[in-house]
Amino acid sequence: MAHTAVADPDSGLTQAQLAARYGLSFAGARPTLAAYTRQLWSYRHFIAAYANAKVVASFSTARLGRLWQVLTPLTNAAVYFLIFGVILNTRAGVSNFIGYLCIGLFVFTFTSAAVSGGVQAISGNLGMIRAMHFPRACMPLAVVLTQLQHLLTAMVVLVGIVLVTGEPITVEWLLVLPAMALQSIFNAGLALGMARLGAKIVDFKQLMPFIMRTWMYASGVLYSVDKFAQNIHNPVLIEIVHANPLLIYIELIRHALMETAPLTSSPPQIWALAAIWALVVGVGGYLYFWRGEQEYGRG
Amino acid sequence: MAETTIAPSATTTSDGRRIPTVVVDDAHVIYRVHGAGSAGTNTPVGALKRVLTRVPAPTVREVHAVKGVTFTAYRGEAIGLIGSNGSGKSTLLRAIAGLLPVTSGAVYAQGQPALLGVNAALLNDLTGERNVALGLLAMGFSPEVVRKRTAEVIEFSGINERGDFASLPMRTYSSGMSARLRFAVSSAKDHDVLLIDEALATGDRRFRRRSEQRVRELRESAGTVFLVSHQLSTIQETCERTIWLESGEMRADGPTDEVIAQYEGYTNGK
Numbered sequence: 001m002a003h004t005a006v007a008d009p010d011s012g013l014t015q016a017q018l019a020a021r022y023g024l025s026f027a028g029a030r031p032t033l034a035a036y037t038r039q040l041w042s043y044r045h046f047i048a049a050y051a052n053a054k055v056v057a058s059f060s061t062a063r064l065g066r067l068w069q070v071l072t073p074l075t076n077a078a079v080y081f082l083i084f085g086v087i088l089n090t091r092a093g094v095s096n097f098i099g100y101l102c103i104g105l106f107v108f109t110f111t112s113a114a115v116s117g118g119v120q121a122i123s124g125n126l127g128m129i130r131a132m133h134f135p136r137a138c139m140p141l142a143v144v145l146t147q148l149q150h151l152l153t154a155m156v157v158l159v160g161i162v163l164v165t166g167e168p169i170t171v172e173w174l175l176v177l178p179a180m181a182l183q184s185i186f187n188a189g190l191a192l193g194m195a196r197l198g199a200k201i202v203d204f205k206q207l208m209p210f211i212m213r214t215w216m217y218a219s220g221v222l223y224s225v226d227k228f229a230q231n232i233h234n235p236v237l238i239e240i241v242h243a244n245p246l247l248i249y250i251e252l253i254r255h256a257l258m259e260t261a262p263l264t265s266s267p268p269q270i271w272a273l274a275a276i277w278a279l280v281v282g283v284g285g286y287l288y289f290w291r292g293e294q295e296y297g298r299g
Numbered sequence: 300m301a302e303t304t305i306a307p308s309a310t311t312t313s314d315g316r317r318i319p320t321v322v323v324d325d326a327h328v329i330y331r332v333h334g335a336g337s338a339g340t341n342t343p344v345g346a347l348k349r350v351l352t353r354v355p356a357p358t359v360r361e362v363h364a365v366k367g368v369t370f371t372a373y374r375g376e377a378i379g380l381i382g383s384n385g386s387g388k389s390t391l392l393r394a395i396a397g398l399l400p401v402t403s404g405a406v407y408a409q410g411q412p413a414l415l416g417v418n419a420a421l422l423n424d425l426t427g428e429r430n431v432a433l434g435l436l437a438m439g440f441s442p443e444v445v446r447k448r449t450a451e452v453i454e455f456s457g458i459n460e461r462g463d464f465a466s467l468p469m470r471t472y473s474s475g476m477s478a479r480l481r482f483a484v485s486s487a488k489d490h491d492v493l494l495i496d497e498a499l500a501t502g503d504r505r506f507r508r509r510s511e512q513r514v515r516e517l518r519e520s521a522g523t524v525f526l527v528s529h530q531l532s533t534i535q536e537t538c539e540r541t542i543w544l545e546s547g548e549m550r551a552d553g554p555t556d557e558v559i560a561q562y563e564g565y566t567n568g569k
Contacts (some may be wrong), residue, residue: 015324015369017352019407022319026407029397046436053433058426060468128421130398131485132437297398 014192030294033287040135046139048066051145071232073154076109077102077161084222095260099162103257104221106154108252110147111187112212117143118191119198123294136296138291144188151180162257175256183249185278189285204244219246225264245277320523321372321395321412321493325404328365328387328394328547364390366547367404372492377514377524379534379555382544382561388527392494395525410491413438415482423470427458427480430469434484448487455513456483459508479506486513493517494525511537531532532558 011019031039059066077098084090085097121140122129129136155176163169198204218241219225225241232238241247242264252274254261263270364387372378373521393399394406396414413526421430432453432562435445456479458464458472469477486493514537528534534541534555543551543559546564551558 014347015322015371016405018371019322021446022409024319024322024407024409026405042439043436045442046433049436053422053425053429056429057422057473060424081305090525128437130393131414131481133397133413133435134439136435138437187474294397294400 009270016020017020030290033290036135036137036290036293040047040137040141043134043138046134047142047145048137050142051149054146055149056144069150069153070157073102073106073109073150073157076105079103093290095163096165096167096258099165099167099258100160100254100261101222102158102161103217103254104113104250106158106188107183107253108127108150108219108221109154110151110183110245111190111246111290112216113147113150114144114187114191115194115212116208117147118194119208121191121204122199123205126297136195136293137192137286140189140234140289143195144184144191145178147187148184155180159258167258169260170259172256176253179249179252179256179274182274182278184273185282186245187251189281189283193281196289196296197291215246216242219250221250243273245274245281245291248274248277301429304511313495317373319371320374320409321525322407323368323370323395323404324407325395326365326368326391326401327403327481328390328399329361329363329402330390330399331359331361339521341427364547365394365401365544367547368544368547370549370552372525372544374523376540377518377526377538379538379541380525380544381529381534381559382449382550383533383543383566385527387547388544389486389496390547392496392527395492396494400423412492412494413485413488413490414494414496415485418545421469421477421481421484424468426468427465427472430480431465431484435479435487438485440563449481453480455487456480457507457509475506482510484562486510486517489517489520490522492523492525492537494527496527497529507533518538533564535559 012203030036056066059068062068064071081098084101091098118140121143122136125139129139130152158236194204225247228241229238239240246271247264251261251263252270255267256264309505318494327431357431366387368391380391382388390399394401394407396412397406397408398414421434425433428470431449432445435448435452436442453465456476458476458480464472464476467478472480478531493514511533514524514526524537526534538555540553541551541555543558543562550565551561
């Protein structure tokens with residue numbers, strides 16, 4: 001090499017030996033799980049700021065601005081109420097169908113938005129990912145945090161709807177908090193997993209709307225899943241329907257806010273299932289995402 | 300082989316050896332491009348035929364962008380990368396930054412090299428000020444430091460010279476202004492290795508002088524700076540060493556004046 005001085009004691013070394021001697025690391029190596037988690041923790045302010053920024057940015061071109069954060073869930077509820085409550089007159093065996101419908105819808109939207117945001121968390125932020133080095137898990141986690149903010153506003157709307165439709169305020173309402181916490185963990189794992197899939201398989205984005213719609217019909221958002229029992233007689237299949245994590249989270253919140261909402265399983269069983277889903281999907285999604293860390297933003 | 304202890308800001312070890320910051324060992328980069336191919340081949344029927352007959356899609360093509368590059372960069376150096384369009388300069392920078400995997404060979408680097416390009420996307424719907432804060436957080440600064448540095452970065456970018464642009468969304472900025480803001484954000488941190496892709500070419504004369512000054516400061520804080528530019532004058536002013544790439548191969552590596560003279564001879568001869 002033209003630049004190496006003749007008397008340089010490093011001149012006899014190969015490039016790899018030279019790198020090892022000065023403690024240079026292989027560019028783009030994956031950190032260990034513990035190091036990655038620490039790194040991610042030190043970026044918590046970035047995740048929060050990015051999630052906030054996304055909320056602000058999504059309404060910044062509308063004249064009504066962040067008012068849409070409240071108007072969007074309200075309009076959604078109005079449309080579904082018009083079709084299912086008035087035109088089709090579905091009652092789903094509950095006395096307060098509006099409350100029933102809105103809870104199902106908002107809780108489902110939390111997960112479905114986290115999933116569709118997660119799929120694009122890497123592929124939609126390539127500019128930022130290629131320019132700066134931060135733990136990539138920040139991106140899907142910020143998606144979930146953004147959606148959690150939307151859910152919290154929707155919850156305020158929801159409390160209004162539930163009160164107006166004649167539900168009393170009870171201590172049980174507090175159960176909404178652990179249910180939402182478990183769902184958030186579940187969503188985080190799901191968004192992380194989807195982010196890696198979406199980064200690897202670009203066609204996934206095209207498929208997502210169909211998967212989410214199927215999931216919605218299976219989760220008893222618009223009607224009770226008891227209806228399935230008319231056509232599904234295989235007990236294994238019924239178990240599968242009842243183990244659906246979204247059905248579980250929706251039912252938990254319905255049960256907490258409404259007096260008459262029925263549960264498909266006993267309370268201890270359904271809480272246990274909610275916790276297991278959160279743990280398995282949360283940890284699994286995180287591990288799966290971490291294993292792909294060095295691939296994101298390439299190609 | 301014992302690891303040598305090095306003072307954090309020195310450019311040489313106690314016994315006078317220069318300290319390498321980037322070691323590139325016979326690096327090859329091959330990447331796959333989706334969506335290539337001429338207009339006629341990319342129809343739904345064509346895609347179905349390929350799926351059925353299991354022929355690999357002609358829309359995916361492999362590009363051998365960097366072919367066996369080897370060099371060592373040392374602390375305190377500013378290295379220019381020159382070459383015709385498509386010669387693999389930007390790809391090499393991405394490989395050094397650890398953003399593109401090397402297909403064979405290896406790239407070793409000190410710390411985490413930071414790639415600073417004009418393409419670095421910020422959120423266009425947010426104000427310049429929020430983007431600066433977000434960018435600083437993404438580089439790992441704590442919220443207290445970010446609060447302190449935001450004003451400094453905006454001042455350096457000079458976007459407020461004609462009115463209060465920092466509080467307007469970035470989509471209202473001219474391309475020069477947003478490039479300046481990006482450069483200001485990414486150069487706010489002292490990196491061990493800073494990779495700059497054409498960023499100095501944008502912006503007006505005054506900003507160019509200021510960013511050249513900043514590049515000098517970064518080098519003085521014992522970092523290594525790589526600079527890709529088509530403006531040979533920029534390279535001559537900032538870099539004392541230059542690497543010339545042509546079709547992914549290294550044509551020359553040495554003092555800037557010599558390499559540029561060779562390069563000019565080559566381009567004029569064509």
